[in-house]
Amino acid sequence: MLVDLPPEDDPNxxxxxxxxxxxxxxxxxxxxxxxxxxxxxxxxxxxxxxxxERILKxxxxxxxxxxxxxxxxxxxxVVYVNNPLRPISGK
Numbered sequence: 001m002l003v004d005l006p007p008e009d010d011p012n013x014x015x016x017x018x019x020x021x022x023x024x025x026x027x028x029x030x031x032x033x034x035x036x037x038x039x040x041x042x043x044x045x046x047x048x049x050x051x052x053e054r055i056l057k058x059x060x061x062x063x064x065x066x067x068x069x070x071x072x073x074x075x076x077x078v079v080y081v082n083n084p085l086r087p088i089s090g091k
Contacts, residue, residue, distance in 0.1 A: 015078045022059060022084040026052070026071045035071060060085035 017023055025038035035052040037045045045055060049068060056064040060081055071077045 018080055020082075022081040024056070024059060024061075024079045024081065026056075026067060026077050026079065028071050028075050030075065035068065058085065 015023065015025070022040050024040065027036045027038075028034070029036075034046055034048055037047065037052060037055055039045065039055075040059075045051070047055065052068060053064045056067065056079075060083060061067065061079060067077055067079060
C-alpha cells in the first residue's frame with residue numbers, strides 16, 4: 001500500500017493511476033465528522049468513521065486507522081493498494 005500526499009496548495013489535484021494498483025481517494029472537510037471516499041469505479045461514498053473503515057477493509061487495506069487519522073489531520077489522502085481484494089475494473 002502506498003499513500004500519496006497531495007500538494008498543499010492545490011485541493012483539486014489529479015493523481016495518477018498506476019498499472020496494477022487500485023487508487024482510492026479519501027477526503028474530509030474541516031469541522032466535519034464524515035469522510036468522502038472516491039471509489040475506483042468513480043462512485044463517491046459520504047460516510048462516518050465505522051463505514052469508512054469497512055469500505056477500506058473491503059478493498060484489502062489493513063491499517064485503516066492510520067489512513068483515517070491522516071485524513072482527519074490533513075483532510076486528504078490518496079491510497080494505492082498493491083493487492084486489492086476486489087478486482088480492478090478497467091476504465
